[in-house]
Amino acid sequence: MTRKNILLVSMLLYLSGTMAQIKLPSVLSDGMVLQQSCEAALWGKAAPGKVVSVKTGWDGKTYRTTVANDSTWKMKVKTPAASLTSYTIQFSGAGKAEIKNVLIGEVWLCSGQSNMEMPVKGYPNQPIEGALQDIVDSSNNYLRCYTVKRASAITRQWDCPGKWEAASPNTTGDFTAAGYYFARQLQKVLRIPVAILHCSWGGSTIEAWISSDAMKLFPNMKIPRTQAENKIRWKSPTVLYNGMLNSLVGYTMRGALWYQGESNRTRYKEYAAQFEAMHKDWIAKWGIGDFPIYFAQLAPFGYEDKRYNCAFMREVQEKIARTQPNTGMVVLMDIGDSICIHPGKKREVGERFACMALARNYGFDKFQYQSPQYSSFEIKGDRIFLKFDYAPLWLTSFYKEITGFKIAGADRKFYPAKALLTRKTLEVYAPEVPNPVAVRYGFEDFVQGTLWGVNGLPVSSFRTDNWDDVIY
Numbered sequence: 001m002t003r004k005n006i007l008l009v010s011m012l013l014y015l016s017g018t019m020a021q022i023k024l025p026s027v028l029s030d031g032m033v034l035q036q037s038c039e040a041a042l043w044g045k046a047a048p049g050k051v052v053s054v055k056t057g058w059d060g061k062t063y064r065t066t067v068a069n070d071s072t073w074k075m076k077v078k079t080p081a082a083s084l085t086s087y088t089i090q091f092s093g094a095g096k097a098e099i100k101n102v103l104i105g106e107v108w109l110c111s112g113q114s115n116m117e118m119p120v121k122g123y124p125n126q127p128i129e130g131a132l133q134d135i136v137d138s139s140n141n142y143l144r145c146y147t148v149k150r151a152s153a154i155t156r157q158w159d160c161p162g163k164w165e166a167a168s169p170n171t172t173g174d175f176t177a178a179g180y181y182f183a184r185q186l187q188k189v190l191r192i193p194v195a196i197l198h199c200s201w202g203g204s205t206i207e208a209w210i211s212s213d214a215m216k217l218f219p220n221m222k223i224p225r226t227q228a229e230n231k232i233r234w235k236s237p238t239v240l241y242n243g244m245l246n247s248l249v250g251y252t253m254r255g256a257l258w259y260q261g262e263s264n265r266t267r268y269k270e271y272a273a274q275f276e277a278m279h280k281d282w283i284a285k286w287g288i289g290d291f292p293i294y295f296a297q298l299a300p301f302g303y304e305d306k307r308y309n310c311a312f313m314r315e316v317q318e319k320i321a322r323t324q325p326n327t328g329m330v331v332l333m334d335i336g337d338s339i340c341i342h343p344g345k346k347r348e349v350g351e352r353f354a355c356m357a358l359a360r361n362y363g364f365d366k367f368q369y370q371s372p373q374y375s376s377f378e379i380k381g382d383r384i385f386l387k388f389d390y391a392p393l394w395l396t397s398f399y400k401e402i403t404g405f406k407i408a409g410a411d412r413k414f415y416p417a418k419a420l421l422t423r424k425t426l427e428v429y430a431p432e433v434p435n436p437v438a439v440r441y442g443f444e445d446f447v448q449g450t451l452w453g454v455n456g457l458p459v460s461s462f463r464t465d466n467w468d469d470v471i472y
Contacts, residue, residue: 021095022046025247031164033103033144033195035252036082038288043074043250045158046094057087058104067094072158074250079104082192084142103142105193106186107253108357110179111209111245112260114202115296115349118342120180121173128177129344138172138180143187145175148199151243152233154224156211160247176200178259178296181350182357189358197251199244201234205263206274208240214281218274235263249285254361256282257353258295261313262341265298266305268313272320279324294328294356295320297460299343300336302446309471311443311461318373318460328356331371333442333449333458352457368392372453374462377439384439384464386426393454395421402450404442404461409433412470414440419451438465444472 023045034040046052046067054063058080065075077089082105091097110116120135122128148162165171172180179196187194201208207215212223215237223237224230230239264271279293297317298310321329330352335345343349359369372391377384384407388395402419407430417430417439428439442449442461451459 022052022091022097024091024097024099025159026162027146027164027197027248027251028099029164030100031102031144031166032099032146033105033107033164033193034079035107035254036079036104036192038079038252039076040079040252041074041076041250041288042089043072044091044097045071046073047071050094052091053093055090055092057089057102058085064093079252082106082190084193103144103193103195105142105195106190107195107197107251108179108182108186109197109199109248109253109256110176110182110259111199111256112258112296113200113204113263115262115299115342116176116178116198116257116259117200117202118177118346119174120177120346122177122344123342126340126342127344128346130347131173131177134347135173136169138167138169138184140167140184140187142193143167143180143183144193144195145171145179145183146195146197147174147176148197148244148247150201150234152201152208152230152236152239153243154227154230154239156242156246157244158247160244162247177346178349178353179257181347182257182353183350185351185354186357189354189364190362197248197253199248200259201240201244203263204234204240204260206260206271206278207237208235209245209260210238210274210278211241211246211281211285212238214277217277218270250287252288253286253291255292255294255357258293259349260295261298261317265303265310265313266308268308268316271313271316272324275320276324279327290326292326292328292360294330294353296349296353297329297331297333299332300338300442300444300446300448300461301341302338306445306471309443310445311463312468314461315463318462322373328360328370329460330356331458331460333447333460334452336446336448338446368453368455369457371457372459374441374459374464377464379436382434382436383427383429384436386428386439388426388459391453394423395426395459396452396454397421397450398452400450404447404450406430406440406443406472407433407436408438408440408465408470409435410437412438412465412467414470414472421451438463438467440465
């Protein structure tokens, strides 16, 4: 055999061996956390026709599957109840691979735009309150974060680079702040491993996170077919689902947290339908049964473009939480900033998410975890009396003046109003409006919330009218 032929055979043998090796996506790697007490998905690539064997370290059980013609394989393994024990998962039959330091616990997806992406260490010139001490005190091997790197694609990507990290002073600063404070509170109460899958991109639109299958419901929105058409890589329909989220699809989890909406606020009338489509699409794609999406209502901010009122978007978000199944909203009327769109009070965001999850998903349902919600009104003379749901101990202003109310008559002209709060009633009036017909609270881009439930959760902005053309 000539030297040339020897080299050719060697190369073919090398390529054959390489193709036969098991390849795992980045999310299935050392330090991962699997959802407890379920059938958790594992998947990868290898040579077609090969048999892949998987041995789970927690029970010594072996699972087998055959690699499909497209070189992919997938299986589900039974996971035990959560514990503080770490395990290994061994793969064989088409080469060998091993995942070390695997924990079993609770897993949540964190997605959205910049307010979810914002790290614990903050953005340039935009701090997170208490970040330094929280980072220094963060060492916790049982709180882990997997962050997906930014990627925009016109076709679905099987894998996207990412890395599992345990919380520590060297890592926590780069975790999603809202997600970290959520996981920290959850882990503190449950005392088991908690993990967050972080997949967000600042400035992204909701349609960027929806698959092409679900985008068929919105034929007026053009899906890019080439990279040249993908001009705004974080806003085009489907491109972040393809480039980032698709690599996580199927990873068994408890639910999702969502902090997004700023980039869709000028198209708020479409948002409820898009959110519903996204939620249903994710549930269908994951194939793990129904799961919740809890989302953050947009915090007040002084937008420069006054043609739109962010309160209309907040109203749509409140309607989603009221009408769409397995959703929930945390209200942020008390943490907004007039000059910074990224509120520094991310601990409040994460902990409010955690309260909702603890009550709805973990059986801690004896505390009032929701913000009071406006329900109805009654006019008596020159006063409007307001009623609220989810306020068993009623409302409070923490003994300060209540501001943010405006009242109008039939002429639809709004005037600042006084609000009187007693132990059982909230009445609103203005001397300029002797015959009121409508009232609004906090219904502006930026307003500082002054009304809470006794549980300390703020009341959302709301209105009793349907005058969409009245913006002030």
